[in-house]
Amino acid sequence: MKWFTQKNTSAFSLLLNRTILINMRTISTFLFIFNALLVSGQYKDIPVSIEVPEGCKLMSHTYAKGVQVYICTRDPKDSLRYIWTFKEPRAELYTDKGCHNRTGKHYFDGSKNPTWELMDKSRISGVKVKQAGAPDTSAIPWLLLKATTNGGSGKFKSVQFIQRIRTAGGKPMEIPGIHKYGQTLEVPYTAQYLFYSKK
Numbered sequence: 385m386k387w388f389t390q391k392n393t394s395a396f397s398l399l400l401n402r403t404i405l406i407n408m409r410t411i412s413t414f415l416f417i418f419n420a421l422l423v424s425g426q427y428k429d430i431p432v433s434i435e436v437p438e439g440c441k442l443m444s445h446t447y448a449k450g451v452q453v454y455i456c457t458r459d460p461k462d463s464l465r466y467i468w469t470f471k472e473p474r475a476e477l478y479t480d481k482g483c484h485n486r487t488g489k490h491y492f493d494g495s496k497n498p499t500w501e502l503m504d505k506s507r508i509s510g511v512k513v514k515q516a517g518a519p520d521t522s523a524i525p526w527l528l529l530k531a532t533t534n535g536g537s538g539k540f541k542s543v544q545f546i547q548r549i550r551t552a553g554g555k556p557m558e559i560p561g562i563h564k565y566g567q568t569l570e571v572p573y574t575a576q577y578l579f580y581s582k583k
Contacts, residue, residue: 431516434528436545436580444579449483450475451570452554468556506538524554542581551575
């Protein structure tokens with residue numbers, strides 16, 4: 385085994401290291417592609433009309449459980465009729481679908497903008513850009529919102545867009561009469577909120 389000199393040993397080690405490096409890069413590329421396909425498949429039910437712009441990446445996915453609050457007002461198109469007018473959302477945000485691990489809350493800020501606030505004190509307010517009807521006609525629509533105000537130094541500091549998807553409930557099903565005028569109605573709902581930042 386005299387041919388297996390120190391020089392050959394060094395060459396073999398170099399070759400082995402290069403092989404390991406190439407394999408690691410291949411595995412990393414595979415995992416990246418696999419994760420991208422997994423994420424793409426996970427959200428394939430999102431309508432094109434409320435997709436986020438190019439150059440955005442998903443940074444947080446939360447589950448909401450709460451109420452959509454309405455107030456009974458006169459119909460502006462017919463003063464003899466009364467309708468439920470949306471007033472505000474009130475919901476808790478969770479990290480899991482079962483809504484066990486609370487991570488924040490959803491509400492209207494002082495300017496009546498939808499706002500999401502995490503327990504790390506970071507928050508984001510936004511305005512609606514587009515909407516799409518929910519597959520369930522008794523549910524509130526799916527939305528695309530654009531961030532207008534970011535607060536705090538936590539996770540939501542860099543949010544640019546928000547999607548509301550997979551809604552259930554939240555729509556008033558009864559038509560109010562004059563006896564309901566001025567009263568409020570809380571309709572339970574659940575939804576999922578996706579938060580995006582720039583890549």
